[in-house]
Amino acid sequence: MLDNKRFMLTRGEIIKVDLGEPIGVKQGGIRPCVIVANDLCNRYSKGIHIIPFTSNLDKKRMKTHMFVRKSELNGLTKDSILLGEQITLISTMQILDVIGKLTDEQMDIVDEKLEIQLALKKADKRRIQKMVKNIKQLESYIERNEQQSNDLIKILKSNVVDFKDYCDEYKIDSSMYYKSKFNMINNYIQGSVAI
Template sequence: MCMSSEARQTQQPSPQQTTRQRETSASPLPISSPRRGEIWDVNWSPGRGAEQQGIRPALIIQNDRGNTSPSYPLTIVASMSRTERELPLHVRIAPSEENGLTDFTDVKCEQIMTIEKSRLMRRRGGITSDELSRVDTALKLSLNLLP
């Protein structure tokens, strides 16, 4: 059956198309393209020993050149925790619409890991440039890179 151009223009999308559009517009970047400073839910399982397990948030700390390279399947993240500890290696992030957090959460700069991008489940949002600067300072302290 052939439709006129007028009929095609006024045709409403199906519920499946609408759902698909919402799902894709919520996360404009493909799973393989995280960006530095973004918070993603990571599937940490299977964890070993004291490593985190389950699906939990993490901050992408790797540079975007590595993050966006289709030939590089890894990224570097810092784990996050809602357990508040006054440690110089933890950076407290307040929840906001921009970062997608629902509680105050610490970026644990002493717990950095290289993971496969396939472990990234969902983009939550991103932190501010001020927060990323504080994370950078804590990472330098953790890795003994401060003068």
């Protein structure tokens, strides 16, 4: 156990923590974690918020995950993934050691991951409506023109993917706003090309 009277813990530091037995999907065991609590909390509280790392790089990727390469600065012994969806409160008595820290740039990314996980950042409804309008206009243009362009199809596909990714990021059902005609148009084009 770390003597936290001698060490001032700060946000962004990577600490070795005993998370105990894993329960369900919750990480357990002794593992590196990054401190995400504010420094006032870190100074006076006996409980701080952390996010654990995993060295299992085969884990299904989520928008709350962040890949971190091992380095002297961060003290990680293996390339790891920070699991933003696993933010948790621990007792300072669970901290075994301070092993390194993340850079300010990396902590900016951690903040973005926390915004997603805690739904602090709201989706821009106007942006969604504009994306849908642009997609529908492009679909309409493609349907009206007999000489189809593969470039237009690629642009349409890219716009649809961007729209769905944006909706997924904010856990919004994209079909509430738009149902894609992309597959129908693409099949029509492929049929036309084959003739």
